[in-house]
Amino acid sequence: MTGAATRGAKPVAKKKGIDWSLRELRREDGDALLAFARDIPLHDLMFLERDIRNPKVVDAWLDQCERGLIRSTLAFSGDRVVGSSALVRDELSWSPHVGEIRILIAPDARGSGLGRALAQDSMDIAQQTGIERLIVRMTPDQTSALSLFEDMGFRPEALLRNQVRDARGVTNDIVILALDVNRLRSAHEVYGLPDNFPGD
Template sequence: MTISPVTDEHTAALVDFFLALPEEDRTFIQEDVGDPDAVRSLLATRVQQWVAVDDAGRIGGYVAVKSRPGWSDHVGDIRLVVDPAHRRTGVGRELARHALAAAITDGRRKIVVELTADQEHAVAMFATLGFTGEALLRDHIRDRNGHLRDMLMLAHFVDDSWGSMETLGLAEELGD
């Protein structure tokens, strides 16, 4: 898989990618990406976005870094999803690393990601990139069955982590 910034050329493949995802996985993106028009609108925004693409041009994963507005405009918000058929092959970690490096280069001082509290494997993956638990918000997510679930926010503090960038394998990506 090759990681590339999203361009207009990815629109059709990205619509297919999101439509093929289980509905629950689409919720991690937060926009209604089950609707092709919402995907087109998302691509038209200035949000930083990347895809993992195979040799045939099919998309296996997507990541975005959204900036928070106003007084939190130093905070980046990562949204990540990998096609279930491509999981456990390193695509998620590579997309997350890419998004983290780009957010830091872009001047974000804090990068956060929101998960349901039971996603131990995703928490483990983000921990390897220097994310730690920031907040647990009870009943903060309502899933598609209407059940309330706890939300976990993980955060990566850039200034605290700077010394360990090399350990995280990000120094090269950041041009050090």
């Protein structure tokens, strides 16, 4: 992966019959991002704090990216968005050292390695921007995502029961996983491993 300061188009990867390439989110991607969000099953959006199918929410997302509050990467297959990641950090909060990773993958692009590529991209940015702790949220039935992040060193830390409610009024639990970036780096130093995250 390239560094955060030089992020742009990444090489095209082809797995599971799907070509995709990664690049940083831009203002002109708003319509493609909305179309992508509306193709994601509603249940898979439940871990997000806002409904990204709403144009106002996407506009706010783009604004926050321009202000540097969110670092987002999109995966494109042709002109179509098939995946997105966001690294969210609030430097004015009580937790400026904490970043949250949010990843969405189009149903037909799952199993292609795209989720790992987007997770790795966010983790690389976290290292370069001094984030000390990373968290991810998801519903407990998102087993593939749980396995991916656990493989990358994240560990479950909390289960929030009936935390979110969908449009039908059905409640769902949210599980939170976390990774101590400094502890992982220290462990790598002790064992003489490369100074990067699992999956590099």
